[in-house]
Amino acid sequence: MYSPFRHVRDIFWKRRPIHLTFFVTRRCNSRCPFCFYLKSNDATSGVQPELTLSEIEKISSSLGSLLWLAFSGGEIFLRDDLVEIARTFYRNNKPAIMLFPTNGLLPEVIRERIEEIVRSCPRSVVALKLSLDGLGEAHDALRRTPGSFTKTMQTYEAVRGMIDRYPNFELGINTVFCSENQDAMDEIIDYVGGLKYIKTHTISLVRGNLSDKHYAVVDINKYHDAVQRLEKNLREGRSAMYRFRGGRIKAAQDILQRRLIHRTMKDNTRIVPCYAGRLNLVLSEAGEVFPCELRADSFGNVRDHGYDILKVCGSERARDANDAIMNSRCHCTHECYFMTNILFNPRLYPSLMKEYLLLRPK
DSSP: OOGGGGGGGGGTTOOOOEEEEEOOOOOOSOOOTOOOOGOOOOOTTTTTOOHHHHHHHHHHTTTTOEEEEEEEESSSOOOOOOOHHHHHHHHHOOOOOEEEOOOOOHHHHHHHHHHHHHHHHHHHHHEEEOOOSSSSSHHHHHTOOOOOOHHHHHHHHHHHHHHHTTTTEEEEEEEEETTTTTGGGHHHHHHHTTTTOOOEEEEOOOOOOOOSSSGGOOOHHHHHHHHHHHHHHHHHSOOOOOOOOHHHHHHHHHHHHHHHHHHHHTSSSSOOOOOBBEEEEHHHHTTTSSSTTTTTOOEEGGGEEEEEEEEHTTTTHHHHHHHHHHHHHHOOOOOHHHHHHTTGGGGGGHHHHHHHOOOOOO
16 A cells, blocks of 8 residues: 555655645536535636546646545546546555545445545545435435435445455445534434544535535534534544554544544634645646635646646745745634644644544544
8 A cells, every 4th residue: 555654754745735636526426505616706617618537637747646536526436537536646646645525416426436446546545435424314304305314325325335345445424514414413423433434534624715604604613512522432442443554643643633623613713733735735627726625825836836736835825825924824724634734743743643642443
């Protein structure tokens, strides 16, 4: 397996992206009202064509090795060439972890394509994350998609056998914590805990510029209670843990991350330094490069820079955007970025080690 420890030097040399979030499409077969991406501030999105496979090949070739490659959207499995895209990054960038989040509405398509990716990328951890924001009709109503819960569980049934066949496959659930399901977290956590083949359950706090801001009006105490339950289950060995090398460190980071997110919400300020634009990058389906998902200050478009993403990162616009991040004291709660902000910040290592030692593997 590609070791995540290859990137130790980046703890001290934060000059190149090692975490890429690639929004492969804006298309989606669900209409979740809490989706920030479909209400992006980028006025040209949805007008410019999606990056083609040949364009993606050029972009990938301009990058070095990656620790974490997260695909996003839209619904990523609506791209017919998703397997080829994954193979391209695997060949050129050797990511330690590749994340594939999905709403689970295409059970057979997801099973076929994710298994092909797992087979084609044997040295990367391939993590499939199914979205589950409620149980039964509550999930369907929240996502405004009738039959969504049933389809998601069909996807779980279709892929769960891969856990025993492929050591590089991880299967998890992600729940978006918002105003409409914050009172149902206990039952959701209990339900996911009863799914034998689910190895991780993450709770992601609703974020971004929503079309209906009501969904972002959450009770931070209820968020705290929910993540405390996840933490307790991990510590007491009642929850499964990542199987990959370094998985226990990642589980400890998850616990510390959620604690820092709660503090960020409570104090309404940045708690730790942010490496957006330096270690973390976002690539849109149309080629725009951003320091993170929530900022509108684009570094530029790869189509205007010969598909060299590092050249985009070295532009004057990129320097100005990074300076703005450093000076603005923006304080989002984006879980994926907290991951990098923790793992590459030596000042947090004592806290991280404490959580590591308190974990009891199942």
